Amino acid sequence: MSKEPQYKRVLLKCSGEALLGNQQYGIDVETASRIARDVKQAHDMGVEICIVVGGGNIFRGVSGTAQGMDQANADYMGMMATVMNALALQHAIEKEGMDSRVLSAIPMATVCEPYIRRRAERHLERGRVVIFAAGTGNPFFTTDTAAALRAAEMKCDALVKGTNVDGVYDKDPKKFDDAQRFETLTHLEVIAKDLKVMDAAAISLARENNIPILVFSIHDEGSFSNVLCKEGKFTEVK
Ligand code: UDP
Secondary structure, three states: OOOOOOOOEEEEEEOOHHHOOOOOOOOOHHHHHHHHHHHHHHHHOOOEEEEEEOOOOOOOHHHHHHOOOOHHHHHHHHHHHHHHHHHHHHHHHHHOOOOEEEEEOOOOOOOOEEOOHHHHHHHHHOOOEEEEEOOOOOOOOOHHHHHHHHHHHOOOOEEEEEEOOOOEEOOOOOOOOOOOEEOEEOHHHHHHOOOOOOOHHHHHHHHHOOOOEEEEEOOOOOHHHHHHOOOOOOEEEO
16 A cells, blocks of 8 residues: 655755765765655655755854854855755755755845745645745744744645654763653643754744644655655654
8 A cells, every 4th residue: 555645735854964974064965865865755645845954064153153253144154055055955856857946035046036935835836846045034043943934834734854863852862872762742842841853933933833843864765755654753743
């Protein structure tokens, strides 16, 4: 029996770090291709997909401020980094035969489209994979918050967050053998227990808009489409 997706439209949050592969810095093309193949599996099941990509593999605002840079300035640099990642992902996605558009919150007319909600909506209806770049377009925010914001604007049925581990734990499972994994949580529990799922602004926005968050490992091939069918390992925040 073929797998049945449980969602019609989802937003995938892909961190910049996920694009590192085994590198210390930058974009690993093979990793981008693997993520694109996972997106293709989900797309083939008829799910409408939008993506918010981070920038941590290239530049994070905090690394600039640590060197004495003005935060707003450093954050704009971080947002530029997400545009580079978005273009790399677009290339990988189109190589898999899907049509896609990059929409940037900071207008960059010669590089990609500006973010216009109705246009994004139209692209999704036409089966294009929409990649949202430049976060929210504002300093002092993160791409997690951008993911929750765009998921709300696009009326997504779920926000699917790809991480390095297969769900939400009470402490870092890579450091602690006795870390406990959660199957389900509420948005409020995530905030009250200060669990490292997404920042509090993102969780609150998802909660206010009744958007469930599914946390899974982006490194396990095929896991994205499994999660959309509620199969495999993931934590659901609802
Ligand atoms: N950023 C920002 N506003 C936003 C989104 C991102 O200023 O709305 C900046 C911020 O400096 C951040 C960087 O862009 O550190 C990269 O994004 P993020 O750290 O969220 O990427 P990820 O951790 O997902 O790779």
